[in-house]
Amino acid sequence: MMKPQYILSLDQGTTSSRAMIFNRAGEVAGKAQKAFAQHFPEPGYVEHDAKDIWSSQVSVLAEVLAQSGIAAADIAAVGITNQRETTIVWDRKTGEPVYRAIVWQDRRTAKYCDSIRAAHGGNIRAKTGLVLDAYFSATKIRWILEHVPGARARAEAGELCFGTVDTWLVWNLTEGRTFVTDPGNAARTMLFNIHTLQWDEDLLALFDIPAAMLPQVRSSSEVYGHTSPRFTNREIPIAGIAGDQQAALFGQLCLDKGMLKNTYGTGCFLLMNTGSRPVDSQHNLLSTVAWQIGGETTYALEGGVFVGGAAIQWLRDGARMIREADEINALAASVADNGGVYFVPALAGMGAPYWDQYARGSLFGITRGTTDGHIARAVLEGIAFQVYDIVKAMEADAGHATAQLRVDGGASKSDYLMQVQSDLFAFDIVRPQITETTALGAAYLAGLAVGFWKNTDELRAQWQADKVFSPQLPPERVRHMLHYWGKAVKAARHWIDD
Template sequence: AKAGIKTDRVAGIGITNQRETTIVWDRHTGKPVYNAIVWQDRRTAAFCDQLKADGLAPMIQQKTGLVTDAYFSGTKLKWILDNVDGARAKAENGDLYFGTVDTWLVWKLTGGKVHVTDLSNASRTLMLNIHTCEWDQELLTLLTVPAKMLPEVKPSSKTYGVTDAVVNNANIPIAGIAGDQQSALFGQMCTNPGMVKNTYGTGCFMLMNTGDKAVASNNNLLTTIAWKIHNKVEYALEGSIFIAGAVVQWLRDELQVLRTAAEIEAMATKAKENDGVYFVPAFAGLGAPHWNQHARGSIFGLTRGTSRSLIARAALESIAYQTMDVLKAMEADSGISIKELRVDGG
């Protein structure tokens, strides 16, 4: 409506979405059985620790390309089944559906007719074998997840269904799905192996296109599916940083050092040096390349003379330091000296 375009001129809808966030709903009523559990939620950290203690992390990484961490969907789904009254019985009876945000949106837009996801999102669940591109029964058994509640896995470019008149009584094709970071990789035209992008948003996510080769990381990065188009699967190395722009929000909303996020640059530049002040914004643990679920945020080097400007500078520098950590790990894994980094915001 804002663009002044009528629905009969819309050729199709593409969906890009926050990944890993977990939704479980009753397939008959359409009502979620629990609130969506977002990617930053750490409630399953203890279960992940147990999987690692049992020696299962190497198997999980070999199949999924992922580290064993509460970040991913599978352990969140298990938590819902274990902790919501009646959820497991309903799931085993085939009455519940699971999906990441893309799956939920498609299901709603099609009036409950289509239950699908694409490979880029499925590869973030801890339940997909990224080599066979299918849900993995060994992983489902490990997480005690009934296969019947999982969406059908589709390519990233395909007509999945139509909007079933839920948008201005028009049947608009839903013709593309990709997780937000994979979408950014494609949008930055990183379509050849070795090309890299970094997205700065709440967190910070660096991806390198590795073509049709799933590069196993020796430096605590993730091996993930970038997309599947024209029956060709392409892969990526990813460094996931949990807190980037969110540190600016924290300074504004919690410490109230800033009135607006935009003030931080001018405030930080007042500090000509960092005076030994360093910020570790581990508000949700640390992601790549450290993967410490239990790390917590810290500011080091504080003195009586530490100013707001120094804290603002340290906050911005923390984003740069984390980015460099991931970039160096990516160079080590790929054997490529990264000369160009395409960047965007989210």
Template sequence: TIVWEKATGKPVYNAIVWQCRRTAERIEEIVKSGAGESIRVKTGLIPDAYFSASKIEWILDKADPQRVRAKKGELLFGTVDSYLVWKLTDGKVHATDRTNAARTMLFNIRTMQWDKDLLDLFNIPEEMLPQVLCSGDNFGFAPVGGREIPILGVAGDQQAALFGQCCFSAGEAKNTYGTGCFLLMNTGNVPAKSENGLLTTVAATLRGEEAQYALEGSVFIGGAVIQWLRDEMRFFAESKDAEYYAGKVPDTGGVYLVPAFTGIGAPYWDMYARGILVGITRGTRREHIIRAAQESIAFQSAELIFAMERDTGITLKTLKTDGGASRDEFLMQFQADIADKKVVRPVIRETTALGAAFLAGLGSGVWKDKKELKKLWQADKKYVPSMNREEREKRLDKWRDAVRRCLGWAKE
């Protein structure tokens, strides 16, 4: 979330990242006021400090309390994509795409427009908001080496990954393993309402195409738990070492780690949950905790898969995976085991970048259509479930028990 001066291009306050919880109390106020359901219906999102709306309001309260400059259009808002487009075009274009707009909690995903009621709720002037285009569209030109290079693709991180995984049809899904984990399923041309804590969002489409939607489940702390073990706990020197240490013990020795460092997402959505480590005994070793951290990523992702199946009535037979942590053999096999799904990792794991390239390539004529892109997608490795049902259910029950113990911890 960035607010900058139109005249100078300089931010008026430090950018606020998606994991920041500084506006959690403000969101709680809004929910108590009864506005939560309206937000859910219009945006597809569950009210949370995770999204941009309350962050924009917070920055404006500090930098422009009376909204004088914002109403004049002297201050502009954008997610990172919008700020980059502004910079790349030398301030000629202030635009974003539908997928990024849908993450602000200000965008009506049914009308595909900024919602005036929500803007009033957060006291955000519409004059400071970017124009909203399709993901595959012309976002202006970047002057590079004396030439004008067209910007033909803009998409949110996870929607770009969904596009990069060629999940173009309803029922196709992928899970990205990065700092967080994000499971998205294409639901076609109709927004699907979740009864299990998932978000309804917009999928990436090309100019002229009918809008497409997706269900999304978010794991706030995925690969970040491995970074925590590396940097704060100093259990190992490099993130890739976690796989080695996890394989040094046959199980976690009854240890469960719930990495709710910044709250917990779907299906629980508790911004006051905090991390918990349970089941420690005198025999607990570093390797047990590392393995529990690895497994926590798969447990959280499995909960998203089960919630998505309940919402759509579709049983996922195959889960496409990507992102930096998908290289981890132990994690991918445990994901297949605990979710009871075949897991397929593609040759190109950085599918967010691939999705952005696909959008630009379609817009510039490198590829003629999505069918051609489907032929380019290749599987690298497949992981088949090997855990029996009794063991899987036992472990899931223990995980859920650990999660229940961490909920509401930070609430005064």
């Protein structure tokens, strides 16, 4: 019997679910994608229907197998990567969610975070590597237990499960037989101690969350269980789990200490591999678990921009200046420069290094001569400025300058955005041939677990650059732009009165 020739990756994102098939060379052999509904029931609230997440994911799984003509028997393993921090609570017996999934972007618990920050923020940071913020799962779980009638009593009786999206997908794929997560996803809940690599009893007590709700934490690359034949005709090992940003770091093969990547997705997430020890950030970055393989844990420094590609979606769906997302590039190219217009993409507050939940999206410098081209350019530049701020904080924490940034994600396909990014940094931006590095990272983790790839050296040989963007703008022009960006950020911060 022939050995299976492919790995299947399930990439569950904030706005769509994807399934991708990779061959031994790390090339895409099949791809399917399906968007699902976003719900905004109140200002600052962002929700998904957990059943939509599951149904969209299982439908693209079936679609990619059918379209590619690749049989389930030829899939060696399944890897899973997911939008992180998004919180799902469901009934252990029926699998029914008790409430919609509360999405990572949701701000409903911001005031609660403020109320406990002085007393508990330092301890939370020391244990979890995280800044106390509504972004993470802990306060979202607490909100569900407090606002869904009977939920707390059911949770204490062991009747409810909590999971991030990876846990929810594995639970459903195995028809409730496997209830697991990996250390990288666990590290984003604000309940996991990144030093002991255990759920933290003090934090569970602080947020009043019963330990019985929590999944088992397993490594990022091992066989957790098998898909039900209902979904894949035959059982396939589920063998890799990583949150989307950790998966992208692995997919970019940033396997050595000091290497970093930025993913330009709905948000922008910049991670630097910090090796076998967490770095205690002095510049408002997060310290997190990157992955755990074969008993060895790798850590990362992370800076997150809440609104990256989502700013382009806003230009399309909110401002309606473009019909398709990629039209922004032609619109930006219709003008010679930004015309003095600066956009702060704080549509969901500001993440690192500011951590300002009360900042709001803002446009500055508009005159009667301002056109949609200037605004389009300002939106793309606003994404690049945010990434610049994070890299500067990361360099300060790491104690050395950056020489190169590897990029991926949907918005990395914008040559204009990548060129602006290189101009701001005055170093090279490298876009790989395969920009689907999130799905690729999950595939690599699953493939390593089942021996599909022998080791990481075999993987390193696969990484190839597609295009290198080198700085072109004069330094004085860059200094001018950064000066006005700084003024714009200052004005946008604390816009909403606490």
